[in-house]
Structure formats: C-alpha cells, structure tokens
C-alpha cells in the first residue's frame with residue numbers, strides 16, 4: 084500500500100508522462116503523413132497542371148513545401164513565372 | 177519450415193547486434209539450426225560479438241556476387257554446432273548488395289536452416305530495407321526513450337509496406353523488444369513506461385532486456401550473453417524471448433533492481 088502510494092507520487096513527478104504525451108501527438112501526425120506518403124508530390128503535380136493551363140511554366144520552378152507549426156501547418160507554394168507571360172496568355176486565348 | 181527474422185530499429189545503437197547474437201544463440205541452444213546474417217555492410221560487428229572475427233574469409237557480398245559459394249562464407253560457431261554466422265562485407269560500396277542477390281541468398285539459406293536472423297543496419301535507407309525485404313517476422317528493438325520509439329514506429333510502417341510479405345498483401349509478424357531498460361530510472365518515473373510504449377507502437381512485446389554490465393562483458397570476450405553468462409538477468413530475458421519466438425507462452429518478467437548483497441555493499445561493488 085505505502086509502496087504503491089510511493090510509486091504513484093514518483094510517477095507524478097517523473098518526466099515519463101510528458102514523454103508519452105509528446106510521442107503520442109507526434110506519431111499521430113507522422114502516421115497521417117505516411118498514409119498519404121506523397122501528399123506534397125500530388126499537390127505539386129495538380130498545381131502544376133492547373134497553372135500550366137494558363138501560363139507556360141518550367142516544371143522545375145514549382146516548389147511546394149509544408150511547414151508544421153504547433154497549432155497550424157502552412158503550405159507554401161512558390162511558382163516562378165517567366166517575364167512576359169501575359170503575351171503568351173493572349174496568344175493562348 | 178524456415179523462418180526469416182529481421183532484427184531492426186531505425187535508430188542506431190539500441191541493441192540490434194547484441195540481440196541478434198543473443199537470440200540466435202538461445203534458439204540454437206534449443207536445438208534449432210540457426211544462421212545469423214550481418215547486413216551492416218561497411219560496419220560489420222556481428223562477427224566480433226560472436227567471437228568469430230578472425231575466421232572471416234568470405235562475406236555476404238562475395239556470395240551475392242558469385243565470388244564465393246555460400247558454404248565457403250558460412251562460419252560455424254565454436255561453442256554451438258547448430259549456430260552459424262554469415263558475415264557482412266567491409267566494403268565502402270553500399271550498392272554492392274542488390275535486391276536479387278539478397279533474394280537468392282535468403283532462398284538458399286531457407287533450405288538449410290530453421291531460423292535466418294538478419295541483423296539490420298541502423299537507418300531507413302537501402303541497407304535497412306534490404307535486411308527486412310524477405311523477412312517473415314520482425315523484432316523491432318527499441319529503448320524506453322522518445323527518439324528510439326519514434327524511429328521504431330517509422331520502421332513498423334516500413335515493415336508493413338516495403339517487405340515482400342506486405343506487398344503480397346500478407347501481414348509480417350512483428351514483435352517489440354525493449355532493451356537497455358534501466359530499472360532504477362524506471363522506478364523514478366524517468367523512463368517511458370512499458371505499457372505506454374506498447375500502446376503507442378501497438379505491437380506485442382517479445383521481452384524486456386535490462387541495462388546490464390553482463391552485456392558489455394559478453395561483448396568484450398566475443399560471446400553472446402546467453403552463452404557467456406546464461407544465468408544473468410539479460411541472458412534470462414533473451415532466453416525467454418527466444419522461447420516466445422518459438423511459440424511458447426512464457427510469463428513476462430519486468431526487470432527489477434537487483435539487491436546488493438552485504439559483502440558487495442561492504443566492498444562498495446556496484447550491482448550488475
């Protein structure tokens with residue numbers, strides 16, 4: 084009885100519960116990414132396809148990046164478009 | 177029927193090689209015919225832990241490339257006649273090992289042994305994927321510590337997607353082996369709980385190996401701990417784990433702090 088109580092008190096003060104919680108949150112997130120392993124690749128392809136319908140693009144210049152923050156994650160899409168694309172737009176339409 | 181078992185972890189230095197040697201020897205002591213295969217190309221160590229480093233002539237890559245026959249590369253243990261070692265190569269060329277090469281060697285070993293235990297290199301790159309590629313079962317080695325558990329989770333994901341078994345829609349059988357379990361830190365609540373680790377990883381427990389000087393002593397003399405000091409705490413835990421691998425039900429022993437005897441205290445000796 085006293086031994087159990089001691090263990091309980093120790094557990095409260097130890098750092099193990101913090102470790103468990105951090106791991107649970109992290110792994111929930113990482114497993115989500117794994118089940119959609121190439122989410123970024125898919126996004127990149129589709130964004131490229133949509134933009135290319137209107138602008139002539141160098142596929143190498145389309146960069147999609149995901150940054151994970153504490154509360155929210157951000158998706159950063161960086162597309163380099165050659166100068167004078169408006170002209171090409173007119174030709175296309 | 178032969179079983180191919182990969183000992184893997186993701187994180188380095190958690191005890192894969194130690195566990196491969198200890199489990200291999202424990203299974204061989206039970207009369208099973210066992211080969212331990214070192215997949216850590218360029219950083220071989222299993223030969224040293226098994227005490228066979230001076231008997232290596234040919235290695236895994238020599239066999240894969242057809243330079244040597246399998247029978248020329250296999251080294252028989254000096255203590256246990258049903259225990260064999262297939263050493264890794266020390267080459268720097270990590271691409272020397274191919275998928276086809278591994279496939280053929282494993283197929284050949286299956287005809288000769290009951291257990292083929294593959295000691296994986298750390299990481300999630302080619303070497304680790306090749307080591308697990310043809311496995312039927314996996315021992316995921318982890319320490320009770322966050323980064324090791326995180327990597328174990330990653331490796332479990334790979335076992336479920338990148339092995340031939342998984343690609344054929346079958347389940348690869350997985351076990352978690354918790355090693356370097358420090359009993360005094362566990363008592364102070366400083367180490368991840370066993371139950372928490374199992375809940376997080378959702379893979380059944382194969383055993384709990386305590387942090388122990390006996391492991392170091394065994395590696396110093398080049399003998400698996402299960403052979404070097406079969407009565408020690410880590411050896412008993414490995415022997416129980418080997419019995420579970422063979423399908424026996426064995427009660428799980430959670431290592432506890434070993435009481436120091438009066439003489440030990442008097443002489444100031446540390447508990448093992």
Ligand SMILES: Nc1ncnc2c1ncn2[C@@H]1O[C@H](COP(=O)(O)OP(=O)(O)OP(=O)(O)O)[C@@H](O)[C@H]1O
Nearest residue numbers: 188189190191192193194298356386387388391392
């Ligand atoms: N239960 C234990 N008690 C004490 N020391 C241990 C224990 N298990 C392993 N070690 C020590 O930890 C170190 C790493 O062990 P080992 O080489 O088996 O790990 P590994 O996972 O194979 O490493 P790598 O990823 O580099 O291949 C060694 O010095 C070994 O003696």
Ligand SMILES: [Mg+2]
Nearest residue numbers: 192193216221
């Ligand atoms: Mg190793």
